[in-house]
Amino acid sequence: MKLVGRHLLLLALLLLAALSPAHAGVANAPGANLEVSLITYGPGETYWERFGHDAIELRDTVSGEAFNFNYGVFDFSEKNFFVNFARGRMHYLMDAGPSTQDESYYVDAGRSVTRQRLALTAEQSAALRDYLLWNLRPENAGYAYDYYVDNCTTRVRDALDKALGGVLATSLKAHAGGMTYRQQTVRLMSAQPWLALLLDLGLGPYADQPLNAWQESFLPEVLQAQLREVRVDDGHGALHLLVRDEQLVSPNRLQAPPAAAPDLRLPLALAGLLLAGLFVLARRGWPTGYALLGTLYLLAAGAVGLLLLVLWTLTTHHSAWANANLMLFNPLAFVLLPTLWRARRGLAASRFIDGVIALQLLACMVAVLLHLLPGIVQQNQPWLLFALPCWLMLAWSLRRHRR
Structure with missing residues (x-):
C-alpha cells in the first residue's frame, strides 16, 4: 500500500x-x-x-x-x-x-x-x-x-x-x-511479535470462522x-x-513470512506460569515487590479489558466483536488494586472483594466453557493458558488471610 x-x-x-x-x-x-x-x-x-x-x-x-x-x-x-x-x-x-x-x-x-x-x-x-x-x-x-x-x-x-x-x-x-483470518494475520505479523500478540488478543470469534x-x-x-x-x-x-x-x-530481498502461523500456546502458557510463580515467591518474601508486580498485571488486565470493550461497542471493527478474552481481562481488575496493597501489609480482603475475586474466577471458567462448546469458537487457548494461573495465584494471595 x-x-x-x-x-x-x-x-x-x-x-x-x-x-x-x-x-x-x-x-x-x-x-x-x-x-x-x-x-x-x-x-x-x-x-x-x-x-x-x-x-x-x-x-x-x-x-x-x-x-x-x-x-x-x-x-x-x-x-x-x-x-x-x-x-x-x-x-x-x-x-x-x-x-x-x-x-x-x-x-x-x-x-x-x-x-x-x-x-x-x-x-x-x-x-x-x-x-x-x-x-x-x-x-x-x-x-x-x-x-x-x-x-x-x-x-x-x-x-x-x-x-x-x-x-x-x-x-x-x-x-x-487453508487458514483462518486469525492464522493468516498472526503469520504475517510474526516479524513484529508484540504486534502479532496484540492482534491475536484483540481478534474475536469472527477471525476463527472456516474460510x-x-x-x-x-x-x-x-x-x-x-x-x-x-x-x-x-x-x-x-x-x-x-x-x-x-x-x-x-526477487524478495526481505525476510519472508513463515509458511504457518506460530503456535502461541506454549510461550504464553510458560509466561503465565512464570508470572504466577513470581506472585507466590514475592508474596512470601518481598511484599512490596508482590504489590508492584500485581499492580502491573491488574493495570494491564483492566486496560486490555477496556480496549476490548471499546472495540466491541464503539467501533465497526467487527473482527473484534464478542471477544471472549473479555472474560480474562476486564475492568474488574481495577477494583482489586487497593486490596493488593492492603495485602502487602497483611490485611485481609473484604467480603466485597471476595465477591469480586469469585466473580473474576467464574468469568475465567465461563471463558473455558465457551472455548469447549461445539461449533465455531474463538481460538483463544494461548490467552486462557496465560491468564488462568495468574488469576488463581492472585486470588490465593489476596484471600490467604481470610479466616
Whole structure:
C-alpha cells in the first residue's frame, strides 16, 4: 500500500488520450491489443505493508504503454485519519500509475514483484479496462476499507471476477481455504511479535470462522496462488488455465513470512506460569515487590479489558466483536488494586472483594466453557493458558488471610 495518490492526474491523461485518435494507448486501444496481468508485491517491513500488495496491469501491446491500477491508497494527513482508523472507518482510494514507476518503487524496497499474464478474451480485456477507468473517476475512487472483506486485494479480485463473468468466484468458492483470518494475520505479523500478540488478543470469534478459497484471497500471495488453478472458457467451448505465464520480475530481498502461523500456546502458557510463580515467591518474601508486580498485571488486565470493550461497542471493527478474552481481562481488575496493597501489609480482603475475586474466577471458567462448546469458537487457548494461573495465584494471595 502506498501513501501518495495521483489518480486525478492520471484520469486527466487517460481521458485526453481517449479523445485523441492520434494517441494509441491503454485508454483507447481495442481489447485485442490489451494485455492483462496481475502484479503481486511481497510483504514489506512496515506493519501496514506486512499483508503485501497487488495491482492490475493493463498494457497496450502496440504502443507499449502500461499502467498499474491498485486500490491501496490512504493518506495520514486526511482529516481525522487516526480517529477514523480507531473507529474502523478507514477511507481508501483507487490509484493508477505507469507500471515501470510502480515496479521501481517495490524493487528498490526489496519486495518481490511477480507478473501473471492472464488469458482474457478481447471483450473481457476491454470490459475490464472500461470498468477500471470508471472506477478511477474521483466520485468512484473511494471506498470504506475492511482488512478482511473489502481491501486492496479483494477489490482487484472482484474487478477480475466482474470481467470474467463471475467465473473466479464460482471456482474459488467451491474450494476450502487453508487458514483462518486469525492464522493468516498472526503469520504475517510474526516479524513484529508484540504486534502479532496484540492482534491475536484483540481478534474475536469472527477471525476463527472456516474460510473458502474466495474469502482467503483477501491476501495478495493467496490470490496469486489460487489464480494458477483457475480454468476459464476460451470463447470456443474449451477450458484453459487463466494464468498464461508467470514471471518473477524481482526477487524478495526481505525476510519472508513463515509458511504457518506460530503456535502461541506454549510461550504464553510458560509466561503465565512464570508470572504466577513470581506472585507466590514475592508474596512470601518481598511484599512490596508482590504489590508492584500485581499492580502491573491488574493495570494491564483492566486496560486490555477496556480496549476490548471499546472495540466491541464503539467501533465497526467487527473482527473484534464478542471477544471472549473479555472474560480474562476486564475492568474488574481495577477494583482489586487497593486490596493488593492492603495485602502487602497483611490485611485481609473484604467480603466485597471476595465477591469480586469469585466473580473474576467464574468469568475465567465461563471463558473455558465457551472455548469447549461445539461449533465455531474463538481460538483463544494461548490467552486462557496465560491468564488462568495468574488469576488463581492472585486470588490465593489476596484471600490467604481470610479466616
